[in-house]
Amino acid sequence: MIAAGADWIHFDVMDNHYVPNLTLGPMVCQALKPHAKRADGTAIPMDVHLMVEPVDALAAAFAQAGADWISFHPDASPHAHRSVQAIRSAGCRAGLVFNPGTALDALDWLIDDIDLILIMSVNPGFGGQSFIDAALRKIEHARKRIEQSGRDIRLEVDGGIKADNIARAASAGADTFVAGSAIFNAPDYAQAIGAMRAQLGQLGQRR
Numbered sequence: 001m002i003a004a005g006a007d008w009i010h011f012d013v014m015d016n017h018y019v020p021n022l023t024l025g026p027m028v029c030q031a032l033k034p035h036a037k038r039a040d041g042t043a044i045p046m047d048v049h050l051m052v053e054p055v056d057a058l059a060a061a062f063a064q065a066g067a068d069w070i071s072f073h074p075d076a077s078p079h080a081h082r083s084v085q086a087i088r089s090a091g092c093r094a095g096l097v098f099n100p101g102t103a104l105d106a107l108d109w110l111i112d113d114i115d116l117i118l119i120m121s122v123n124p125g126f127g128g129q130s131f132i133d134a135a136l137r138k139i140e141h142a143r144k145r146i147e148q149s150g151r152d153i154r155l156e157v158d159g160g161i162k163a164d165n166i167a168r169a170a171s172a173g174a175d176t177f178v179a180g181s182a183i184f185n186a187p188d189y190a191q192a193i194g195a196m197r198a199q200l201g202q203l204g205q206r207r
């Protein structure tokens with residue numbers, strides 16, 4: 001993936017509880033961490049997306065395992081503010097994730113403490129789903145909230161992203177794009193990433 005041009009490695013952590021599927025644990029993150037660098041030695045951020053409930057114990061385990069960014073669903077933590085603080089005090093950057101049916105209300109009281117907002121453009125739990133167009137409006141709303149906050153917060157979108165919709169997500173305000181099956185199901189990873197980057201290049205986006 002890194003050789004093919006990926007900027008970050010995104011970890012979809014599913015617990016068979018908050019979501020119906022079961023995927024990677026912190027040991028996998030720890031095992032991959034030494035390989036998360038480019039040929040010239042530059043580190044590639046490990047971007048951990050926790051689809052787990054509760055949040056705090058696994059967030060701490062992933063911080064130990066080398067995560068750089070840790071995002072969680074605020075509805076999966078009874079004390080989302082405390083979860084954000086715990087992630088940041090463990091030396092990671094913290095993100096909040098919003099499902100297609102979840103309002104951005106948690107930002108009212110947490111936007112001054114977070115580093116990333118992740119908008120789900122599919123329901124969490126499975127790869128290979130189609131992009132939900134309503135996510136574009138939510139990205140626009142989130143972008144406005146970031147501008148109002150005056151803070152440097154990344155706006156990431158996750159679910160169904162591919163070359164033919166990445167420009168729309170970018171135009172709505174996203175600056176960070178998660179692609180799974182669009183890359184892994186392509187015969188040539190570099191070509192798949194290059195096709196998405198070309199779409200963004202026309203918009204002058206940083207990723």
Ligand code: ZN
Nearest residue numbers: 011012049158
């Ligand atoms: Zn994800």
